[in-house]
Amino acid sequence: MDEEERREMCPICKTDRYLSPNMRFLVNPECYHKICESCVDRIFSLGPAQCPYLGCDKILRRNKFKSQVFEDVGVEKEVDIRKRVFNVFNKTLDDFEGDQDEFNKYLEEVEDIIYNLDNGIDVVNVEEKLKSYEDMNRQLILANVERSRQDIMNFEQRQKFEKEMKMKKRSLERQIEQEERANAEWAKKEIVNQLSMGSSSDEVIENVKKTVKLKKSSARRKLEDLNKVLRNNPYTMLQNGKLRKKDVSKTPFTPFNGDRDLSKRYKLTTDIYNDPFIVQLEKRKDFVASGFQTSVVYDRLLTEAFLGLGCYISEEKKTQKSSLIL
Amino acid sequence: MSNLVSYTKEKKVGEGTFAVVYLGHQQNGPTPNRRVAIKEIKTSSFKDGMDMSAIREMKFLQELRHVNIIELVDVYNENENLNLVLEFLPADLEMIIKDKNILFGQADIKMWILMTLRGVHHCHRNFILHRDLKPNNLLLSPDGQLKIADFGLARAIPMPQDILTSNVVTRWYRAPELLFGGKHYTYSVDMWSVGVIFAELMLRIPYLPGKDDVDQIDLTFRALGTPTDRDWPEVSSFPSYNRIKIYPPPSREELRKRFIAATENALNLMCGMLTMNPQKRWDVAQCLQSPYFIELPEPTDPIELPKLTKNEA
Numbered sequence: 276m277d278e279e280e281r282r283e284m285c286p287i288c289k290t291d292r293y294l295s296p297n298m299r300f301l302v303n304p305e306c307y308h309k310i311c312e313s314c315v316d317r318i319f320s321l322g323p324a325q326c327p328y329l330g331c332d333k334i335l336r337r338n339k340f341k342s343q344v345f346e347d348v349g350v351e352k353e354v355d356i357r358k359r360v361f362n363v364f365n366k367t368l369d370d371f372e373g374d375q376d377e378f379n380k381y382l383e384e385v386e387d388i389i390y391n392l393d394n395g396i397d398v399v400n401v402e403e404k405l406k407s408y409e410d411m412n413r414q415l416i417l418a419n420v421e422r423s424r425q426d427i428m429n430f431e432q433r434q435k436f437e438k439e440m441k442m443k444k445r446s447l448e449r450q451i452e453q454e455e456r457a458n459a460e461w462a463k464k465e466i467v468n469q470l471s472m473g474s475s476s477d478e479v480i481e482n483v484k485k486t487v488k489l490k491k492s493s494a495r496r497k498l499e500d501l502n503k504v505l506r507n508n509p510y511t512m513l514q515n516g517k518l519r520k521k522d523v524s525k526t527p528f529t530p531f532n533g534d535r536d537l538s539k540r541y542k543l544t545t546d547i548y549n550d551p552f553i554v555q556l557e558k559r560k561d562f563v564a565s566g567f568q569t570s571v572v573y574d575r576l577l578t579e580a581f582l583g584l585g586c587y588i589s590e591e592k593k594t595q596k597s598s599l600i601l
Numbered sequence: 602m603s604n605l606v607s608y609t610k611e612k613k614v615g616e617g618t619f620a621v622v623y624l625g626h627q628q629n630g631p632t633p634n635r636r637v638a639i640k641e642i643k644t645s646s647f648k649d650g651m652d653m654s655a656i657r658e659m660k661f662l663q664e665l666r667h668v669n670i671i672e673l674v675d676v677y678n679e680n681e682n683l684n685l686v687l688e689f690l691p692a693d694l695e696m697i698i699k700d701k702n703i704l705f706g707q708a709d710i711k712m713w714i715l716m717t718l719r720g721v722h723h724c725h726r727n728f729i730l731h732r733d734l735k736p737n738n739l740l741l742s743p744d745g746q747l748k749i750a751d752f753g754l755a756r757a758i759p760m761p762q763d764i765l766t767s768n769v770v771t772r773w774y775r776a777p778e779l780l781f782g783g784k785h786y787t788y789s790v791d792m793w794s795v796g797v798i799f800a801e802l803m804l805r806i807p808y809l810p811g812k813d814d815v816d817q818i819d820l821t822f823r824a825l826g827t828p829t830d831r832d833w834p835e836v837s838s839f840p841s842y843n844r845i846k847i848y849p850p851p852s853r854e855e856l857r858k859r860f861i862a863a864t865e866n867a868l869n870l871m872c873g874m875l876t877m878n879p880q881k882r883w884d885v886a887q888c889l890q891s892p893y894f895i896e897l898p899e900p901t902d903p904i905e906l907p908k909l910t911k912n913e914a
Contacts, residue, residue: 432897500704528899530889532668532719536726556761560838565783566879572761575728 285311287318287327301340304355305333307348315340356392360385363409365419440501447498458487540581548573606630606675608686610639619643619652624689627674636689637674641682654753659685661729661752669720671740671750690740690748692909694798698736698805705907707862710802711893712900713739716747717795722885724749725788728758732769734794736801745903758787770794772817773809777828778879780818781839789879792888796874803860803867818845826850828877836878866893 283292285300287310292298299312308328310318318324319337326333345351364385371378391401409416462483469479556562557569610623620642627635642655662673662685675686694713697703717739724731733754740750754769767782769775769790776793778786800808809824811817818841822828827847828836836842851859856868863871870891873883894900 429897503704504706528895530715530718530891530894531722534719534723535886553761560835561783562785564781564833564835564838565778565785566787566789566882567761567785568787568880569761571758571787575758578728 285309285314287311287314300343302343302348302351303333303335303340304352305335305339306331307352309343309348310340353389353393356389360389360392360405363405363412363416364388365416365423367419370415370419440504444498444501447495447501451495451498462487539578540584541577608637608639608675608677608684610641614638619655627686638687638689640685640687642685643682655683655685657755658752661755662687664727665723665729667720667723668746669716669748670723671748687750688742688748690742690750692741694736694739694741694747694802696909697741697907698801700909703907703909706898707864707867708898708901709906710799711898712903712906713747713802714795714799715889715894715900716903717749717798718885718889720747720749721791721795722889724755725791725885729755730758730788731755731791731794733771734791734798735771735774736798737771739798741906741908743908745906745908747903759785772811772814773797773807775817776879777818777821777877780814780821781836781841783839783879786879788884789882792874792882792885795888796871799871799874800860803863803871822846822848824851825875825877832881833878834880864893864896866891866896869893 284290285298290298290311290313300309301312301315302309303326306326306328308326308331310327314327315337318327319335319340323334323336325331326335343351345354364381366378366381368375368378371381388401388405391397465483466479469483470476553569553572556567607628608625609628610625612624613621614624615622620640623639623641625637625639627633627637640655642652659673659676662671663676666672671690672688673685674688677684677686697705717734721731721734729752731749731752731754733751734749738749738751740748742748756765759765764784765786767779767784767786770779774794774797776786776790779790797808809817809820811820822845826849827845830837853868856872857863860868860871870883870888870893873891874888876882
């Protein structure tokens with residue numbers, strides 16, 4: 276039996292590709308031994324079991340099985356390792372603030388880890404390293420995952436936007452073409468009409484041409500607008516990376532413009548304050564219906580009660596003066 | 602406010618029953634040659650004293666200092682007339698919306714609404730209701746900053762026993778509880794106005810242009826659905842509730858069709874501000890935290906916002 280034939284046969288149940296063309300092979304990243312789908316179902320459906328290959332003592336679980344992408348098991352294995360390592364070591368050049376040397380060093384280190392894992396060198400130590408790095412940098416890793424997710428989302432949004440714009444543009448162009456054709460026909464008819472009424476030919480043609488020119492279609496105007504929008508398309512600007520650079524130097528955007536006072540001047544220790552007068556108002560229909568809220572009343576009263584406490588005007592004046600001198 | 606500063610009145614730009622507005626310059630003081638608008642209140646010609654709105658305007662503008670609120674530079678008395686010196690702002694949002702030569706996009710709308718909300722946030726945290734928010738009262742400075750102006754109808758948040766007049770806010774921007782004649786409203790009336798302005802910016806035509814007060818009620822509910830006691834407790838206790846027609850609230854799909862360019866987050870924000878029940882309507886902090894302001898496109902830098910093409914000089 277030559278190599279070609281063996282590849283097309285499950286080594287466990289000896290099912291042949293020739294007889295069951297729907298057969299799929301799965302591998303488990305523990306040992307990368309190829310097993311056909313029905314064997315996986317049969318052997319591992321009752322829970323973890325030993326790999327059925329002779330001499331392989333790895334315990335495999337069914338949910339870890341996946342279909343093989345690359346024919347070469349070595350490649351497959353390396354790709355898996357890479358995927359795993361890059362999930363943890365996911366820094367980008369931005370994290371090093373553009374320091375190329377540092378970034379290269381970091382990449383070299385990651386490459387070493389992958390090589391060691393791939394070739395089984397010092398696996399225990401390397402695994403340890405991976406784990407400790409993951410624990411130490413959990414925050415950063417999550418942030419980077421989020422960022423790459425956002426990059427992908429931005430990219431998708433941009434593609435969608437551009438596609439829509441292109442569609443619109445095309446339909447407008449088609450409209451313009453149609454209108455132009457209609458106009459040309461109209462002009463022809465008009466010329467013939469007017470000539471039949473006996474006016475001088477040159478003048479008629481000139482006049483008709485002028486009116487056609489004036490009939491600049493609304494579709495054309497829309498197209499111009501669209502082109503303008505396309506030109507300052509926010510996504511393309513992001514793509515060029517110019518906008519992003521500029522934004523870094525600017526204060527970051529916040530909806531409140533950094534001007535939001537979250538610390539109240541008071542703290543409520545209880546939610547229920549039983550003021551019979553206000554409680555009564557709260558129940559009256561005309562108050563409820565017009566949107567009266569007791570919290571608003573309390574907020575104003577309490578804030579005003581404590582307003583100015585803890586402000587020392589003399590001290591503030593002092594610092595003001597000194598800053599003026601400076 | 603120093604006494605050394607003086608002002609010139611150069612050009613009359615408008616006149617109302619109670620006030621005349623001039624353009625002028627600051628003569629000396631810290632910022633000489635600064636352009637200002639001077640509002641001269643005609644006190645001398647009235648026996649009953651001066652107009653209430655001038656007092657309100659002064660009272661609140663003296664307290665409020667914020668980039669998105671018009672600055673009251675000075676107040677002085679001359680020939681028994683009171684003069685309010687205000688920041689000079691050449692344009693307002695209504696002009697921008699109406700000028701069909703101006704193109705603006707989602708990012709521009711976002712910045713304008715953002716600046717409006719920031720200004721409103723500053724009013725509300727100082728316990729002030731503006732009560733007359735509309736594009737006409739949102740002025741634009743030459744460097745693109747939007748500033749809330751006209752505090753003639755403003756008042757402090759009421760004490761619980763106070764009865765407020767429901768005859769406030771320009772009709773098209775009037776919240777449903779005001780249309781019904783509610784007398785104990787709070788911040789939510791301003792939020793409704795901002796919601797209508799937001800819709801107007803997206804449509805570029807007034808969203809709810811009622812012909813009169815009755816028509817306004819009808820139009821509002823036709824567009825947004827008639828509220829019931831279930832989503833707005835005790836709404837039926839308003840005396841005028843019985844006379845209105847019942848319309849179903851618009852489906853999401855209908856809103857999407859009406860506001861084609863709006864994203865889902867934009868629609869959420871708008872619907873939040875245009876919630877019928879004033880108790881459930883989003884407050885200003887909630888609006889500012891909307892994901893709409895964080896998603897792309899980023900709000901335009903104020904300096905790059907569209908301006909009037911004609912130069913008003």
